Amino acid sequence: MSSNKIPLRPGRRPGKSETRTQILDSARRAFSQNGFARTTVRAIASDADVDPALIHHYFGSKEQLFTAAIDLPLDPKSVLTPVHSSTDDQLGISLLTAVLGVWESEHQDAILAAFRSAITGDGTRLIQSFLLNIVLRDIIPRVDTPAGTGLLRAELVASQIAGLLVTRYILELEPLKSLSVDALVPLVAPNLQRYLTGKLPIQPERPT
Known part of the structure; x- marks a missing residue:
């Protein structure tokens, strides 16, 4: 046969x-x-x-x-399309809106289960890879000004997003947990935008 x-x-x-x-x-x-x-x-x-x-x-x-x-029930590329098409001065808003939109969708239970499994087991490297190599990979070269700061900017954004997801969806801290996305985005997005395109009080590392 x-x-x-x-x-x-x-x-x-x-x-x-x-x-x-x-x-x-x-x-x-x-x-x-x-x-x-x-x-x-x-x-x-x-x-x-x-x-x-x-x-x-x-x-x-x-x-x-x-x-x-990592058991994600959706394609990150489709979720991130609005982020990649946004202007540089709107990256913080578009990125946070996209991430929160996924977590507030009908896929929330599956995503939360995958996230819990990763942070309580041996999957922390998976979260790191997902944030830096899937979510933020195409943003890094866009925000690499001055040269050499792109990765640090992305990691600062990742720290903010990861912390927000943990406190809102895992720890369920109030009133953060109950804030609507429309209320939350204006509170957090400006900080993401500062990480992405604002002036950082450091000198970028350059290869020796």
């Missing part, structure tokens, strides 16, 4: 569900240990003992595999 499925490596014949689980388990380990940027599809495939083409067949890109590995 012929098959159009991409073959596994010789000697392994697991079913589709088992193979997908193997890939996700290997991906979580790799992303947790090495972060997003230093993890390759080939290394994940080697650990899962499958052909790299099979990963692309099931998940598409490395970004999509990462999204599946």
